[in-house]
Amino acid sequence: MLKKTFNSIILLFFVFQSNAQFFDGFGVFVGGTSSRHRYVNNSSYDAVFLTHIIPAPTHKSKELFYFSIGTFKEFLSYKHFKWQTEFEYCRKGAVEKIVNNMPSTETTGKNQYTNIEWNNFIKLIGNEGYRGVPYLMLGIRLDYNLKRYLTAYYQISNLVPKIMATPDIGIGYEFVNYGNWRLFSEGHYNPDLNKIKSANITFSQRMWELRVGLIRRIDKSEKCNTPKYNGSYY
Numbered sequence: 001m002l003k004k005t006f007n008s009i010i011l012l013f014f015v016f017q018s019n020a021q022f023f024d025g026f027g028v029f030v031g032g033t034s035s036r037h038r039y040v041n042n043s044s045y046d047a048v049f050l051t052h053i054i055p056a057p058t059h060k061s062k063e064l065f066y067f068s069i070g071t072f073k074e075f076l077s078y079k080h081f082k083w084q085t086e087f088e089y090c091r092k093g094a095v096e097k098i099v100n101n102m103p104s105t106e107t108t109g110k111n112q113y114t115n116i117e118w119n120n121f122i123k124l125i126g127n128e129g130y131r132g133v134p135y136l137m138l139g140i141r142l143d144y145n146l147k148r149y150l151t152a153y154y155q156i157s158n159l160v161p162k163i164m165a166t167p168d169i170g171i172g173y174e175f176v177n178y179g180n181w182r183l184f185s186e187g188h189y190n191p192d193l194n195k196i197k198s199a200n201i202t203f204s205q206r207m208w209e210l211r212v213g214l215i216r217r218i219d220k221s222e223k224c225n226t227p228k229y230n231g232s233y234y
Contacts (some may be wrong), residue, residue, distance in 0.1 A: 024074045027105050031068040031184075037061045037094040037111065039156065040202040043114065056153040056201055061094035064110060068209060076125070082123040084137070090115055092143075096152035107233060109151030112162060112219025119168065120140045128176070137170035141190060156203050159196050164204075166193050186211040 041058045043051040072086030093112035121139030143164050149156045172186035188209040196203040 002043075015111055022075045022077070023218060024077050025217045026071070026073045027184075027209045027213055027215035028071050029069070029184075030092075031186075031209050031211035033066050033068050033090055033207055033209045034063045034090070035066075035092045035094065035205065036063050036205035037096070037157070038204045038206070040155065041200055042202070055155040055199075056203075059097075061096050061111075063092060064091075064093040064095050064112065066091040066093075068211070070117075070119075072165075074118075074215070075148075080125045082125065084119075084121045084123055084139075086117075086119045086121075088117040088119060088141075089208070090117060090199070092205060094205075098152045105179050109166045110149070110171060111144075111157045114146045114148070114150045117145045119172070120167070130176075132173050132175040135170070135172050136187070137172060137176065138189070139168050139170075141166050141168050156196070156198055156201050158201070159198055160205075164193075166190055180216050180219065182215050182217065184211075184213055184215055 038060045039056040039058060041052055041056060045052050066087055068090035070083055070086050070090075075083045075085070080175040091112055091114050093110060096109050098107045098113055100110055117137065119139060119141045121137040124136040124138070126134040145156030145160070145162050148158070148160070168188055168190045170186050170188040172184055174182050174184040177183065186209075188207075188211070190209065192204040192206065
């Protein structure tokens with residue numbers, strides 16, 4: 001299913017790229033991210049083998065803060081409906097307290113996944129007001145893990161796949177400007193689509209992202225490839 005979806009998106013991307021009429025704008029953004037992990041240990045209390053805390057106890061980790069940066073293109077020239085495809089660099093993870101059933105040996109560490117993401121969104125755009133235009137984004141992030149640094153619960157946290165797809169929902173606001181470049185701001189919620197399960201543990205991730213960026217709108221004159229008639233030479 002993931003492979004078919006991936007191939008379909010690639011096909012649409014090149015179809016739209018080949019026809020300038022579909023191309024509507026491009027831009028860049030920077031952002032701040034906040035991510036965490038959640039572990040659910042389904043074992044009952046075990047004073048002998050400690051399966052209720054091994055390989056991980058039930059808990060929500062603390063937030064890991066980082067930055068993101070990306071570039072994107074926007075397709076389809078409909079007023080209230082567009083498709084946005086983007087490439088983004090970001091880092092997901094969590095700050096973990098490593099519990100060894102002995103308070104004197106508790107330590108804190110970070111689990112981090114540095115990713116390149118290919119994100120695709122449907123943008124549902126509202127009516128333009130006095131200050132700008134609100135919009136809703138629904139889509140999928142395709143994460144490719146470049147590297148990982150794991151200090152806690154390695155037996156579980158290392159099960160995160162090299163490539164994975166996660167859903168994303170975002171809201172944004174594009175500010176009115178009289179030129180082609182416009183400032184925008186977005187907030188995104190990115191949970192796991194499929195939780196990772198191993199033995200008695202269920203593991204999931206979640207990320208919030210706040211972005212600011214610039215988008216350049218393409219004029220109708222830039223989209224049209226039809227030669228203009230400038231009158232007779234005679």
